Amino acid sequence: MTTTQTSASLRRPERPAATGARRPAGRRREGAAWVFLSPWVLGAVLLTLLPMAVSLYLSFTDYDLFNPPSWVGLRNYTQMFTEDPRYWRSVAATLTYVVIAVPLQLALALVVALALKNMKRGKGFYRSAFYAPSLLGASMSIALVWRALFNDGGTVDNLLGTGGWVNRPGWALLAVALLTVWQFGAPMVIFLAGLQQIPAELYEAAAVDGASRWRRFLSVTVPMLSPVIFFNLVLQTIQAFQVFTPAFAVSAGKGGPADSTLFYTLYLYDRGFVASHMGYASAMAWVLLLVIGAVTAVLFRTSRSWVFYAFEGDDR
Known part of the structure; x- marks a missing residue:
């Protein structure tokens, strides 16, 4: 082999034409992606980020929807925390509602999901029937029907003889919570999907070891379903x-x-659109956002001690 042939064989092949051809194609694909993403980006900016920025600015102003906003600094927040007793009653009503409604709703959804899991016939019908309230329950018409049921002389009054719940301070909030519990269809469907993913071998092994149904529920179902419960x-x-x-x-x-059903968002609506104190309502909205973020962070933090992921054992 000659020196010329050796140097030609060791020379690195040149690929400028191929690289140059790929770059325009890549840029075209990136441009096409941004074209398809542009409706979502515009929607997020115009309908979410921009209104949030305006709301944050208004929370430091005195604004009545009719006159230009005037800067007041932290006055809305100080008034909220130190001068408004109805604000704290709305906080108490909301927290009480969350503590009552959420556990009852999830417990009922899990019980129904367990019943549907082992059902041989009619599972689709019952699943649809139980899910229907989740589609209808948030409407004003259903809420008005619920009010009629729990009003004086309503169905609940005639059956139990307890009087109308919506007119009694100790019972009105419970009536609203029961409406939320009745809308258990969405978490029920998610629980049912999670239950169907649990391997049957785990139940068989527990049964061989002599575990009762309750012990299998606590030792197999709950740990394997904990990510779904957390979600x-x-x-x-x-x-x-x-x-x-x-x-x-x-x-x-x-x-x-x-004020037994003066929930936070209802009082926010009253301050913003009834009393025309939009700056105060904006401050309330941002406090609610921060509280929800803090509660969610706490739930994620505590989940490390009780949520079990099957793949964690494979990584160790």
Whole structure:
């Protein structure tokens, strides 16, 4: 082999033409991706980020929807925390509602999901029937029907003889919470999907070891279902903090009786659109956002001690 042939064989092949051809194609694909993403980006900027920025600015102003906003600094926040007793009553009502409604809803959803899992016939029908309230329950019409059921002379009054719940301070909030519990269809479907993913071999091994049904539920179902339980807990907690329609319908927009159903979002609506204190309402909205973020962070932090992921054992 000659020197010329050796140097030619060792020379690195040149690929400028191929590289140059790939770059325009890559840029075209990137441009096409941004074209398809542009509706979402514009929607996020115009309908979410920009309104949030305006709301944050308004929270430091005195704004009544009719006159230009005037800067007041932290006055809305100090008034909220130190001078407004109804604000704290709305906080108490909302926290009570979250503590009552979310656990009851998830417990009922899990019980029904366990019953549907082992059902041989009619599973699709019952799954659809139980899911239907989740589609209808958030509407104003259903909330008004619920109010009629729990009003004086309503169905609950005629059956139990306890009087109308919506007119009693100790019972009105429970009536609203039961409406939320009735809408257990969405978490039920998620629980059912999670239950169907649990390997049957785990139940068979537990049965061979002599574990009862209750022990199998505690030692197999709950740990294997814990990621789904955590997902439903976070989702339903966030939604519970933002509940509005049931409280508005049951109390006719007043939060009564005696502010027992004055939920946070209902009082925010009252301050912003009834009293025209939009700056104060914006401050309330940002406090709610921070509280929901803090509660979600706490749930994620505590989940490390009780949520089990099957792949964690494979990584060790």
